[in-house]
Amino acid sequence: MKIQLATTADIPRILEIIDDAKALLKSLQIDQWQNGYPNQTQIENDIANNESFIVLNSDNQIIATTMFSIKEEPTYKVIEGNWIIAESEKYGVIHRMATAKESRKSGIAQYIFEYFHDFLKQQNIQSLKIDTHQENLGMQSLVKKLGYQYCGIIYTNYGDKRLAFEKIIAL
Secondary structure, eight states: OEEEEOOGGGHHHHHHHHHHHHHHHHHTTOOTTOSSOSOHHHHHHHHHTTOEEEEEOTTSOEEEEEEEEOSOOGGGSSOEEOOSSOTTSOOEEEEEEEEOGGGTTSSHHHHHHHHHHHHHHHTTOOEEEEEEOTTOHHHHHHHHHTTOEEEEEEEOTTSOEEEEEEEEOOO
16 A cells, blocks of 8 residues: 555545545444535645545555645634643644545555654654544544544534544654
């Protein structure tokens, strides 16, 4: 597997993977991603900002997508709880992670997290933050397994409640 920046040519496959993830969440009766988000405009913005990444398998087929950034996340400024590292410190953030339905349960999400942990180490950034829906038990289980700590509740820019997690990356 390898991770690389997405291009506009990747948008159809990225949207297909995201639509599959939306269907999975709906089937689990989780209302995350059921309001039109993420959409093509969001993915285009991520690509324009060099924050959209794809995961390729050994056949160079796109099997996952995510957004990763080291820019300040506006929705993380206010938390009901406390971040481990002060909001003023530089950190990484992952959003919009989805795996192709035919590649689920194969360790891709963990691979993505570990890849960006290594990236942050190289940049001397010691924190990665993520948020997820309170009913998305799969993501919560994964981040806890990877050593993330629950920090509190944040609200998306459209007002939805999310559980916030953070991991300190050993430099």
